[in-house]
Amino acid sequence: MNPTTERPSRPLARRLTRRGRAAALTALAAGLATAGVAWGTTTATAAGPRTCTLNDLYVSMGHKEGAAGSLYWSVVFTNTSSTKCALRGYPGVSVLDTAHHQIGPAATHSGTPYSTVTLTPAHTATAVLRTTNGPIGGPCQRTGSYLRIYPPASHKAVLIPAHWKTCSNTFQTGPVNTEGTI
Secondary structure: OOOOOOOOOOOHHHHOOHHHHHHHHHHHHHHHHHHHHHOOOOOOOOOOOEEOOHHHEEEEEEEEEEEOOEEEEEEEEEEOOOOOEEEOOOOEEEEEOOOOOEEOOOOEEOOOOOOOEEEOOOOEEEEEEEEEOOOOOOOEOOOEEEEEEEOOOOOOOEEEEEEEOOEOOEOEEOOOEOOOOO
16 A cells, blocks of 8 residues: 555444444433433433323213314313322324224324323313314214223223214314313
């Protein structure tokens, strides 16, 4: 090799010193941890209550109300455990027929800001469902027999007998809250 020519480039792992590789791996790990926070992963803190699981909750339907061309129905989450737990965000909700097949798309989120709701034993919080009160801006789906409801942050659902008809391609859920708002 001619002393005036440059050496061929080596792969990055071979060019870094042992200390440099350790620093690069540490930076990568920190970047991945930060990305996890940005993607919405959460970790439990010693000071905060744990997230409610479906085993902690009794899920039921509250009152159905109509107003200004809309139909509202609240989903009630009651803490049946012996300790406090928390819910944060939107439940997953879809309409099912008698054979448990989904009718139409799942409920979309209303976009309302939310915060963590801490439920002490025997206390409740709600999430409000909304559709139009008839075919105002489009046709209605057939009436379902059940609602499949996933509490926020849960991968397990409960089926609740409920007659629900989504109309005008409008099916929204509000976040879990204690004010009864969508």
